[in-house]
Amino acid sequence: MTENMLDSRRWAPHTIRAAAAAVDDGRLHLTTLTDRLDDVGRLDGWSGTAADAARAVVRGAVGELRESLRDADIVRRALTDAADDIESILPLGLVGNLSAALARLQVVEGTLVDTLSAVDPDPLPTAVARDEANRRLLVAERARLLAEADRLRNTLHDNVFGGLISNADAGLEQTERRLHALDSIEAVLDKGNRQLLLLDNSGEKETIAAIAVGDVDSAANVAVFVPGLGSTVQDSIGRYDAEVAGIVGPGDAGVTWLGYEAPQLGWSLLDPDTSVLSGRSADVAGDALATFLDGLPADSHTTAVGHSYGSVVVADALTSDTAVDDVVLMGSPGVDVRSAADLNAGNVYVIESPTDAVADTGWFGRDPNLLPGARVLASTGADGHGQYLDAGTVSAANVAAVVSGAPTTPARVRVDAGDVLRVLLGLAF
Template identity: 45%
Template sequence: MVSWTDICRWDPSEIALVARRFTEAAHSLTVGIENLEWELQRLDWSGDAGGAAKADLRRAIAENQASARQLEYVGQCVADTTDRMYPIRAVVRECESTSTDNTMPIDQDGAVTDGLTSYATGAEDAWDAARSRMRMLRELEASVAEVIRRASEIDTEAASRLRSAVAPEPFTPSAPVATASSTSPGLAAANATWWDLLTRSERTSILVDDPGSIGNLDGIPADVRDAANRRMLVSERDRLEQVAEDLESTLQANVFGGLFDNADAGLEQTLKRIAALDEIADVLDEGHRQLLVLDNSSATDTLAAIAVGNVHTASHVAVFVPGLDSEVGADVRRYDGDMDSLRSTVQQLVPPTETVACVTWMDYQAPQLGWSLFDPRRTVMSPLAAATGAPRLRSFLDGLDAARSQDPHLTLLGHSYGSLTAALALRGADTTGVDDMVALGSPGLGFDNVERLSVPPGHLFVAETRDDLVADTGLFGADPSEIDGVRPLATRSGGDHADSHGHSEYLSEGTVTQQNVALVVSGRTEAVY
């Protein structure tokens, strides 16, 4: 494995010159061989001496042809390796700049340390400054580790090729393998670095040949995830249609139907997934959408996340987590409409130079009514579904920041049971980039002390209508509206906006609650009422 110090000394431009010299030498040798072949053809020399001379020429031609091929091979190998070094060099410079500018030295083995023991900032900003610095440190650690891994991979492969005694077929770099998304700390930053380290041809190859490996990979740029997931949307629908046809054939051929093989249940579930994909496609057809998650394998139902606007460039990003009984097939269109309306409201509150994106995040298996009440994994009476979804949400939020050069103002919105999922995602998550959180109609956040939530002090908001029975249950801890440090949002207007009623009108267009949420998303928290 190469060290960080070794990698910092890599100079692709100098190595590219060496590659060119090899290629030029191969070309010169080839020209010399052609001249020898011409001389051999025109040589009119009979006798033993002439025969010996011709044999020597033929031997010299063969040896030089082998040398030319070897030089050409080495030159191509070095040139292709150089192409893969350029992205590494660019990321190394970014890491070194972050290290120098923020006093976070990187040692030769890639270990990163915080060179500051105290921060010159006011007390009111100390918490946020410490969190931002910890996030930067963790992301730098992840980036450096990924650079070393990638550089070592390239170095090992190139060394193996160059040590070959005989030139094989023309050198072809191995296709990079996208690592599966995980919830390990810092992985989103590692994924972002991994993508930055790829060449353009490698990125294109993955996007075309294996879009499923990057569509849900947190830390990858939003436009890339969108392109990959749109490809998967088409291929998944085609696959599921074939599955449905096969199951229908099985049922028709079986006099007992699905009694003994569950083909009928499988068909029902497959048709449900197809319907969910069709709903997603209809939402995307609205335009200005990004399909950031498409998962047809992790849960019983299809999971997805769709943004209105561009989360990769937006100044303000809101992520909405729905709750009880929410499903992609039945609800994504309605929630997307709420996010579209919220985005328009926020856009009116910010300067024209700032932009907004709002995400409907349905990448967890929300609890359901009916028979699911008796399933401990999906019952609304248990926090298990939220605890299972929280790490996925935390990774998604980290990925939004990691994929960008500058972090957006990030707001997390949770409705009903979704507020518990949101709160658990931020619980103890010291490196999260969430600036504000809003809980709407929450049955509890799983804690009674706001200090356990990784949100800046004074930036946790709660909205609860007077006739919202769910919000009064206290099913998962104290009533959020009664926790010290939580700021309430008005749900009754008395002014230009409509009142919010019940459990499901918090984000309805024109309501005072939607206006207050929009103020939070826009960063104007001092104006909420």
């Protein structure tokens, strides 16, 4: 993924955000690899000329990579702040700086991995590595946010005007929301058999995260669920985690991917960059999701599951070079493809409740249940727009079947009343 970002001529705001995500991913790899090296270095009998030489090479690689990451992080922060106005940062030469840092990261990280593999041939599980690094980050973020909350409270207490001038009240509210998000993450992790694969507080408003139930590294089947409108880590990840746990079997893994700031209701509807009526959030999220999917074990059977706006994100990710074995689009408000073949998936499945008005809008493109080549599955038990993964529904059983590779139950009727109405109104594709 990193090498695809080094051509600054192709950069757009969503590619810049993906580049920033790649730098963060490199930092996580570095942290875990250096910890692993320390463990290897303490092994009894690991000594001698070869061992000392390996240590020296790795220390040099680690030092260079840390320098690269420091440089890249400065640029990443600038790019994150200015991603929506790319013209304003091009004259600063920041794109070139980040490209150079990413190129150095690529070379040095490869040296580090190759050297460590030579002295410790056991492969480093990617999911385990990310989980360990993100759990440490979780502790550090909680300490940082608690200190920031105390600072903002003191500012409000000492200022006769409160937050009218300093805006400290809004800052405190956002900080407390992020702390709530960390609480929700920890509550899911406390269930056990969980992996924290993503944690990022650098977004403008929301904490983003991804949590797996099961071991992604060893799972034969991996599901990645992407929710839509109104989803937040603090308020939603616990419920989604329970739903995902219900669609994966023993020995399999399911990921709740809230790796983007999902559209919300309210004033954000008026902002074209964040509105649920716009596809811009899906463009940004699609790149991030593609990066995440590319990092999953190549030998696992991978299923991407998108609900509502999340289905738009999934479709965006799968129109790039990223591919999965199967994809399930639930309650989708439309995808910008002409046929199932336009998605890089072995099989495209669609689940749409007859009473789901959102799924009949075709707002973002063609209604998936009318896509040539798509397989429409039964949704019995799922009424309306939000019950597709409820326990006991045929829709949830169908998703579980796709994830495990078991037989599915097809829908009796492919076209419903909403589809007919759209045709009559001349809105069909």
